[in-house]
Each structure stands twice: as C-alpha cells, then as structure tokens.
Amino acid sequence: MQQPLTPAAQRVLDRATEIATTGQSSAVAPRHLLRSLLLEESRASEILGGFDVEISTVETVFPDEKSVPPVETTVESALTETVPFDEPSAWAIQEARHLAGIQGRHSEVGTEHLLWGLLVVDSDVSAWLREQGVQREELTQLVDEKTGFSAAPLETDVRIEFSQPNVSQRHNAMRIIDAAANRAREGVRVVEDYVRFISDDAHLSALLKSWRHDFAAAISAIAPHDLAAARDTLSDVGTTISTTAEAQRDSAAEVLQANLKRVQEAVRTLEEYGKILAADLGGQFEQLRYRFYTLEKSILSTLHNQARLAGRNLYLLVSEALCHHGSGPAIREALAGGVSIVQLREKEMPDRQLVEFGRRVRQWTREAGALYIMNDRPDLAVLTDADGVHVGQEELSLKDARRIVGTEKLVGVSTHTIEQARQAVVEGADYIGVGPVFSSTTKQFTDLAGLEFVRQVAAEITLPWYAIGGITADNIAQVAEAGATRVAVSSAVCSKENSQTAASQLMTALSNNR
Numbered sequence: 001m002q003q004p005l006t007p008a009a010q011r012v013l014d015r016a017t018e019i020a021t022t023g024q025s026s027a028v029a030p031r032h033l034l035r036s037l038l039l040e041e042s043r044a045s046e047i048l049g050g051f052d053v054e055i056s057t058v059e060t061v062f063p064d065e066k067s068v069p070p071v072e073t074t075v076e077s078a079l080t081e082t083v084p085f086d087e088p089s090a091w092a093i094q095e096a097r098h099l100a101g102i103q104g105r106h107s108e109v110g111t112e113h114l115l116w117g118l119l120v121v122d123s124d125v126s127a128w129l130r131e132q133g134v135q136r137e138e139l140t141q142l143v144d145e146k147t148g149f150s151a152a153p154l155e156t157d158v159r160i161e162f163s164q165p166n167v168s169q170r171h172n173a174m175r176i177i178d179a180a181a182n183r184a185r186e187g188v189r190v191v192e193d194y195v196r197f198i199s200d201d202a203h204l205s206a207l208l209k210s211w212r213h214d215f216a217a218a219i220s221a222i223a224p225h226d227l228a229a230a231r232d233t234l235s236d237v238g239t240t241i242s243t244t245a246e247a248q249r250d251s252a253a254e255v256l257q258a259n260l261k262r263v264q265e266a267v268r269t270l271e272e273y274g275k276i277l278a279a280d281l282g283g284q285f286e287q288l289r290y291r292f293y294t295l296e297k298s299i300l301s302t303l304h305n306q307a308r309l310a311g312r313n314l315y316l317l318v319s320e321a322l323c324h325h326g327s328g329p330a331i332r333e334a335l336a337g338g339v340s341i342v343q344l345r346e347k348e349m350p351d352r353q354l355v356e357f358g359r360r361v362r363q364w365t366r367e368a369g370a371l372y373i374m375n376d377r378p379d380l381a382v383l384t385d386a387d388g389v390h391v392g393q394e395e396l397s398l399k400d401a402r403r404i405v406g407t408e409k410l411v412g413v414s415t416h417t418i419e420q421a422r423q424a425v426v427e428g429a430d431y432i433g434v435g436p437v438f439s440s441t442t443k444q445f446t447d448l449a450g451l452e453f454v455r456q457v458a459a460e461i462t463l464p465w466y467a468i469g470g471i472t473a474d475n476i477a478q479v480a481e482a483g484a485t486r487v488a489v490s491s492a493v494c495s496k497e498n499s500q501t502a503a504s505q506l507m508t509a510l511s512n513n514r
C-alpha cells in the first residue's frame with residue numbers, strides 16, 4: 001500500500017521540485033529536498049534545528065542554487081515545467097514511505113519520514129548530515145516520538161492475500177531476485193574481506209558470516225533451480241551499465257562504504273520483490289536489512305573510534321582521595337607525563353563542586369591536547385563540556401547515556417566478560433574498559449577477569465579498549481604480553497609522589513612491550 005503524504009510533506013516535494021527547476025538542475029537531488037525541508041515549518045525542520053542544521057549553512061555547503069521563497073499552494077508549481085527526481089531522491093522518498101508503512105498501517109508520510117529517507121540513502125547530503133551528528137538511531141527515535149509510533153518492524157502484521165502471480169510476473173520477479181541475491185552475496189563478501197583482512201576484527205567477521213548464512217537460508221526458500229532458470233545474463237541490459245563512480249575507488253574504505261550500501265539496496269530489492277513470490281519472504285529480508293544496518297554501524301563506528309582514539313594509550317582515572325597533593329596537580333603532572341585521557345571519578349563530591357572542578361579539568365586537558373571523560377554522569381559530562389562519559393554495567397545503559405550526551409561525545413563502557421565486550425560493540429560503545437585484570441587498591445572486586453579476559457578481547461575486538469584494574473609499572477609488561485596496547489590506571493599514577501614520572505614510566509613500558 002502506498003502511504004499518503006501529509007500536506008507538509010507534499011509541499012516539501014513541490015518546493016524541492018521548484019528549487020531544482022529554478023536552479024536549472026536536470027533533476028531534483030537530495031540537496032533540494034534538504035533545503036525544502038528546512039524552509040517548511042515542520043517536524044523535520046524542528047528536528048534539524050535540534051542538530052543546529054540551518055538553511056544558511058546548507059546554502060553555503062550546497063551552493064549551486066538561488067534560494068526560493070516558500071510556496072503557498074501546490075497548484076502554481078504544478079503549472080510550471082518541472083524536473084524528475086534523481087535516483088537518490090526517489091529512493092529517499094521510497095524509504096520514507098516504507099518507514100511510515102512499518103510505523104502503522106494508516107500513518108501518513110510526514111516531513112520527518114522524508115528526512116529519515118534522506119539520511120539512510122547514500123548521497124552527498126546523507127554523508128554531510130551524518131557529519132553534523134544526525135545519526136540514524138537518534139533520528140529513528142525522534143521520528144518515533146514525533147509520530148507516536150515505533151519504527152521497529154511490526155511483530156505481527158496482517159497478511160495481505162495476494163492473487164497468484166501469473167507465470168510471466170513470477171519469472172520477472174525471479175530474475176530480479178536472482179540478480180539482487182547475487183549482488184547482496186557479492187557485496188557482503190567484499191565487506192567481510194575488509195573486516196577480516198584490513199580491520200582484522202574476528203568478532204565483526206563472525207557476525208557478518210552469521211548474517212551471510214541467515215541470508216543464504218532465506219534465499220534457499222526459493223528453489224535454486226527456479227532462480228537459475230530465470231537467469232538470463234546475456235539479455236540483461238544492466239550488465240553493461242556502470243557509472244564512473246563505480247569504476248573508480250580511491251581507498252579500501254571507499255570500497256567498504258560502497259559495498260555496505262550495495263548490500264542494503266540489494267536486500268531492499270529482495271524485500272520488495274520477494275513479496276510477489278511469498279508473503280513472508282519480504283518480512284525475512286526486512287529483518288536481514290535491519291540487522292545489516294546494525295552491523296554497518298558497528299563496522300563504521302569501530303573505524304571512526306580507532307581514528308578518534310589513535311595514539312591515546314594511557315588513560316587516567318582521577319579521584320581526589322587518592323592524590324597526595326590534590327587531584328589538580330596530579331592531573332597536570334600526569335598530562336605532562338603522557339596521559340592522553342583523564343576521567344574524573346569522584347563518587348562522593350557534591351554536584352556543584354564536581355561541575356566546577358570538571359570545568360577546570362576541561363581547561364587543563366584541552367591545553368594539553370588530551371580528552372576529558374566524566375565517570376557515571378552523562379548530565380555532568382554535558383554541563384562541563386567533557387569529551388565523553390564512562391558508564392559501568394550497573395549504571396545508566398549505553399543507550400540512555402547516549403540519549404543525554406548525543407552522538408558526538410564518547411561513551412565508554414566497562415566490561416568484565418567477553419560476552420559483555422561483544423555486546424558493547426554491537427550496542428555502539430565508543431571504547432570499552434576491560435577488567436579487572438589484577439586486584440586493585442582503588443576498588444574492591446570479588447572476581448577478577450584476569451589476563452585471560454585481556455587475551456580474549458585482544459583476539460577478537462578492534463574497537464579501542466583499555467585494560468584496567470591494578471595495573472602498575474611492575475605488571476604492565478604482562479598486560480601488554482596478553483595483547484593490550486592501551487591501559488587505564490588510577491593509583492599507579494594518582495597516588496604517586498610524582499605523577500609525571502609515574503605516567504612516563506608507564507608510557508615507556510607500553511611502547512617497549514608493543
């Protein structure tokens with residue numbers, strides 16, 4: 001069923017067409033849609049405002065057209081000569097319809113759905129929106145809030161009884177499905193090769209492999225000989241069409257990006273055309289598509305965080321109670337000794353004092369080019385302009401912490417077992433704490449995760465991780481031997497007479513044992 005457009009969404013499409021036409025573009029592109037969404041006072045412009053995305057910025061970043069005043073009605077625009085929607089815009093509208101469809105059978109396609117479509121379809125605009133911090137998960141949540149429905153796929157859906165497709169419709173659907181299945185299979189292999197050979201990430205490789213197997217199981221519901229019989233490569237007009245962009249890739253990362261999208265688009269085709277063959281096939285591919293989105297997020301987020309935390313190998317947790325001559329001097333000495341992340345871990349300090357001190361730590365770390373993380377409290381991380389927050393297994397969930405600090409700040413998560421570590425990766429942690437490795441004078445533990453846990457994480461996880469718990473200059477070599485390249489410490493630096501010397505000794509030991 002085609003979901004109807006709300007009047008605001010209709011005005012957005014009309015205005016986008018008008019902007020493209022006035023600017024003498026040959027087609028309506030995503031940049032025209034984005035501009036039009038911002039010009040319309042609507043849910044989408046409200047959401048974009050929340051991310052500080054302004055029309056003036058968009059006009060500077062995508063400058064090729066003159067701005068156009070808001071349209072009053074759709075009649076005028078219908079009278080002018082208009083241009084078609086280009087492929088990404090058409091896909092974005094299709095995605096918007098799809099999201100509105102899974103939110104409820106009678107829901108209309110609103111401007112917030114159009115914005116969602118713009119974000120999930122590969123284009124210069126979606127890349128730019130992501131750079132501005134507009135992320136899929138957060139936007140999905142906002143769209144849910146705006147429409148009052150959940151964007152998660154419906155558990156049970158009313159089954160529509162299809163009339164039996166005739167032989168030729170079935171044959172055409174088979175041809176499309178055969179081609180899309182091959183594209184998805186090939187694409188996922190390319191992604192797997194990147195994650196396996198370039199990222200060297202055993203955990204994400206295993207998740208991709210499991211996805212590939214489930215995909216194969218879904219495809220096997222269609223008899224393989226039927227699919228092969230429908231294949232007719234020689235008369236497939238698409239085999240000779242390729243764009244310049246497809247012929248050239250500047251880096252392995254670009255190959256990865258392109259193939260992540262390729263798989264999603266192919267699975268979307270399977271989802272749509274699968275419905276012609278069997279009512280439940282569409283649902284299976286839809287689930288696979290959502291799972292692939294999550295995988296894409298973990299893969300890209302791992303790469304992003306590796307870059308953000310590159311070279312930040314010594315992480316200090318500071319508590320006033322541990323420091324001989326005050327945590328302020330200890331922090332400044334530690335920064336001079338090579339600490340590149342400082343976490344403020346004060347369990348007893350009154351909030352007002354903590355905020356005041358946090359702002360000072362912000363200043364010192366900024367001057368030293370280091371990061372500043374707030375322990376346990378996302379609210380205070382925001383208030384003190386921290387680079388992130390660290391949460392444990394018993395505290396606010398990663399998802400809730402993220403809701404408070406947003407997508408730009410780091411969210412670190414403590415893990416004590418390999419299952420927790422894997423889960424943190426999939427849920428979107430930016431780094432993880434791995435411990436306790438040894439018994440600690442800073443915090444009492446009944447069970448130690450030990451060096452074995454460090455070995456397990458080293459063997460399969462490439463999201464940045466910090467070994468923690470009782471690490472000192474005397475045992476750091478064992479931790480490095482077990483595979484750690486980054487460590488987090490508290491007493492080994494904080495409680496020393498000279499925190500600078502203590503930090504630089506640990507730095508030297510880390511680099512010697514690499």
Ligand SMILES: Cc1ncc(COP(=O)(O)OP(=O)(O)O)c(N)n1
Nearest residue numbers: 376390391392393414433466468488
């Ligand atoms: C880098 C890092 N790793 C682990 C922890 C421990 O966090 P948590 O389990 O929440 O315990 P507390 O620090 O809150 O007592 C950490 N803080 N930092």
Ligand SMILES: Cc1nc(C(=O)O)sc1CCOP(=O)(O)O
Nearest residue numbers: 435436440442469470489490491
């Ligand atoms: C606060 C904390 N969390 C840990 C974990 O394993 O999650 S270990 C730890 C204490 C770290 O301090 P020190 O370096 O003085 O042992």
Ligand SMILES: [Mg+2]
Nearest residue numbers: 376391392395
């Ligand atoms: Mg905690």
